[in-house]
Amino acid sequence: MIVTELRLGTTAGRATLAAAVLASGMAFLDTTIVTVALPAIGEDLSAKLSGLQWTVTGYTLTLAAFVLLGGALGDRHGRRKIFLIGVGWFTLASIACGFAPTIEALIAARILQGVGAALLTPGSMAILQASFAPEDRSKAIGAWSGLSGVSTAIGPFIGGWLIDVLNWQAVFFLNVPLALAVCWLARRMPESRNLIARHTRFDVAGAVLGALGLAGFTYALIATPEEGFGSPEVWAGFAVGVFCLFTFIAVERRRSRPGVGISDHEGRPRIVAMMPTSLFGSRTFSLLNAYTVVVYGAMGGLLFFLAIQLQTVSGYSALEAGIATLPMTLLLLVGSGRSAALAARIGPRPQLVLGPILCAGGTLLLLAVDENTLYWRDVLPGAIVFGLGLTLQVAPLTASVLAAVDDAYAGIASGINNAAARAASLLAVAGLPMIVGLAGAAYANPEAFNSGYHEALWWCAGGLAAGAALAAFLRPRRS
Template sequence: MADVAADPGNVRLGTGPGRWILLATVLGSGLALLDATVVNVALPAIADDLGADITGLQWTVNAYTLTLAGFILLGGSLGDRYGRRRIFLVGVVWFAAASVLCAVAQDVGMLVVSRGLQGVGGALLTPGSLAIIQASFAADDRARAVGAWSGLGGIAGAVGPFAGGWLVEAAGWRWVFVLNVPLAALIVLVAARHVPESADPEAGGRFDVLGAVLAALALGGTTYALTEAPSGHARPAVVAAAGFLGAAAAAGFLAVERRRGRRPGGDAPRPMLPLEVFGSRQFSAVNAVTFLVYGGMGVMFFLLVLHLQVVGGFSPVAAGAALLPVTALMLLLSARAGAVAQKVGPRWPMAAGLLVAAAGMLLVGRIGAGASYARDVLPAVTVFGLGLSAVVAPLTATVLATARSRHAGVASGVNNAVARAAGLLAVAAIPPLTGLTGGALRDPDAFADGFGVSMAVCAALLAAGAVLTLLTVSDGALHVAEGLHCEPQARSHCSVGAPQLQPEPETVPDTGDGGHAEDGHARERRGGGHGGGHGGGPADGHGDGGGAGKAG
C-alpha cells in the first residue's frame, strides 16, 4: 500500500505513483465506455438467444443509459463527501456484480434490470475517474494528465466495438459481460494500492436525493411511454400512466430545484441542478443543440450495427469495426477543430460540421442488402466522422465558456446529462415511429425500410441543430461570457456517447455574485483540489473546491 500515502494534489505525472493513478482512472472510465459500445455489437446475438424483439433491445440499451443519466450528478457529489477513491471503488465493484447478472440473464427482463443496475455503478465510477485525476496531480501536471486520460480513453473507444464483435463471434454475447469482472478486479487492485484518497472538506448539507429520484422517474416514465406505446406490449392505460408520471416528475423536479436554489445554506439539501445556470441564453442554446445532435447520434449508433448484421449480412466483427473511422477521425481532428473554433468562433465550424455529419447520415441510410464495406460503409461513416469531428470539441468548449465560472463543473455535468437523456429518449421514440417495432429484426426488408427513414429523421435533427447554432450561438462565446474570462480548450478526443466531463479552468475570476476572484491555488488550499468538471462536484450547488489547469 506504499503509494497510497502519496499526498493528494502533489503527485507528478512522470512518477510511478502518477502512472498508477492514470492507469486506474483510464481503466475505470474505459470499463463503462467499453461496455456501452460493445453491447450494441452484441444486440443481434442477444435477440437470437433470448428471443427478444426490437423493443427488448431498446430497453437493453436504454436501461443502462436511464440510470446513468439519472444518477451521475449525485454520484459525483457522493465522491466529494465520502471520498472519491472510495465511491469510485464502490462503483467498480457494483458494475462488476451487475455485469455478472447480465451474463447469466435467462430472459430479456432479467437482462434489462441488470443493465439498469450497471448504470448505477457507472454513475458512481464515471465522475470519479476524472475527479481523482484533478484531486491527485500537482496543478502544473493536471492538464497533461487529463489529456493522457482523454486520449487513452479514445483508444479504448476505438478498440471496444472490434473486440466486442470478436468476443460475440468467438465465445458468445455473455462473454461481453464476463470480461468486465477481471478488468474490474484489476482496477480495484490498482486503485486500492496506488490511488490516494481525497474529498471536499467543505462538502456539507444533505444530498438532493429527491431531485435525483424525480429526474430518474421523469426519464423513466417518458422512456417507457415512448417505447411501449407503439409496440403494443403494454396496456394503453399503463402507457398513459407512465407518460403522466414522467411529465409530473419532470415538473416536480423543476419545482424542487427552483425552491432549493432560492433557499441556500443551512442543512437543507442543495440543488442537484442549480437552475440559475440556465440564466445564460448561450448556455441554454448550446444545450438545445446538444440535445438535437446527441439524439440523432444515439439512434444511429443503436441501429447501424444492427442494420449491418440483420440486413447487410456483416459478421459481428465487421459490424463492430464499421465505426472505427469515426473514432479515428475524432482522435486526429477534435483538438484541431477546437483550436479553429477558438480563433474564428464556434458558430460557423459547428454549423458546417453538423451539415456535413447530416450528409453522412443520409449516406448511411443508403446502406442496404449486399453492401460492400469499402464501397458503401466506409465513405458514409467517413463523411459522418469528418462532420462530427468539427462539432463536438467546439460544442463542449462553448458549454463551459457560456456558464459562470462558479458553475463550470455543473455546466459540464448538465451538458453530459443532456446528451445522455437525448440519446435515451431518441432511441425510445424514433425507431417505433419509423416502423422498427416487434418482429422487424426477423424481416430484413422491413428493417431496411425503417432504417432508411430513421437515418433521414436523424439527419434532419442534425440539420436543425445547424440552423439553431447559426441563429443562437455567438462567435465570441469562447472568449468572454458573463464573467468567465478564459478560453476552454479542446481535448485530443471527445466521446461520441456524450460530451466528456470536463475539469474547470485553473483561473476562473467571477465577480458576478459580489465575491472576489480566486485562483486555482487558493481554492486548492480551501477545498481539496478537484475540478468540478466531473459533473458531480458542484452538482449539489456548493463550491467545487479545486483548481484544475486548462486541459489542452
C-alpha cells in the same frame, strides 16, 4: 476543495489519467458494445424489439438519472472514493448481465449496471479537473475526452469480435479485467472533494423524480408500437413522465434559491439541489447542454440502427458489423489530442459547428447501406466523414462545459452534461423505432427494418444539423 497539483509527466499523473480514461471508457463502451450484440441477444433469449430497446435504454436510463447524484456524492464524500465504489458496482452488475438467463433478468442487471456507471463517470472527469495543474489540465481533459470517445466508437468492433469468437455474454465479462486494471492504477490517484458540499444533505427526491420521469417517457415510447398510442398503459407512462419531470424542475428551482444549502430554521444542513438551476444562468452552459442533447441523441439513434441494419439487412456477421465502424475509432484516436489543442488555440466554436455538420454528412452517406451493400462504396465513406465530425467536436465540447462553471462545481457540471447526453441517447433509442413504425420482431425482418432504417437516418441527420445551428450562437471560453 482539496487539490493536488498533478503533472502529466509524473508517474502519479499518468496513472491517474489512465485510471480515469479506462474507467469512463469502460462505462461508455457498454453504451455501444451491447448494440452490436442485440441480434444475438434477441435470438438467444427470444426477445422482441421492445426487449432489445430496454436492454439499451435500461442502462442509459439509470446512468442519465443518477449521474447527477454521482457527481454530488463525489463532491461531498471524495471523488476518488465514489469513483472506486462505482467501478466495483459496475463490475458486479456486468457479471450479472453475463449470467442473465432471460431478457427480463438481463434488463434488470443492465439497470443496475447503469447505477454503477453513474457513480464512476462524473468522478473520472472531475478528478482531472480538480487534481491537475492548470497548465496540464486542458491536455488531461482532452486526452480523457478523446480516449473515452474512442472506447465508445470501438465498442461495436470489440463486441463483434467477442460475439463471433465466444458469445454475447463475453461483452459483459470483458469488464472484469478492465475494472481490476482501474483499481491497480487508482492507487496513485489523489482524493479531492468540495468541502462546502460536506455540510449539506443529498437531493434524494430530485434523483427519484428525474429517474421516474425518464422511465415514464421511455416506457411510453417503447410500448406505443405494440400497445397503440391510445392504450391506457401508454398514456399512463406519458402522464408519469410529464408530472415527474415538471415536479423535478420545480423542486430543483426551489432548492437553488439563494441561501439554500447553508442551514434551515432548526440549524440543520439544508438539501442542496442535485441540478442547481443557477448554473443555467450561464447562457453558454445552457446552450452547450442543449447542443449535447440534439447531437448525442442523433448519434445514439444512428449507432443503434446501423449495427442492426448491417447484420439484419446487409448480412454482416457481428464482427464484420463492428469492423465497419472502425474508421470512426481510428480517427478519434489519432485526432482527439490535436482537436483539443486546436480548440484551446482558436476557441471551440468553429469545431462545435463543423463537427455535427460533418456527422450529418456521414449519416446521409450511410443511407446507402442496404441489402446490396459494398463496404468500400456504401459504408466506408460515411464512417470516415462521421468519424471526422466526432473528432472535431468531442474534446472541445467537454472542455467548454467545464470552462463554463467554477471548478468547485466540476462534478455537478460533469454530471449534468453526462445526464443530457445519456438521456438524449435513451430517448432516441426508445422513440425512433416508434416514429418509423418498427415493433415486435421487426429487427429480424430485413424488408421491414431496412425501410425503418432509412427513415430513422433522416431524423438523425436533422438532429445533427440542429446541433450545428445551436453551436453558431455559442460564445464558449477557451480552456
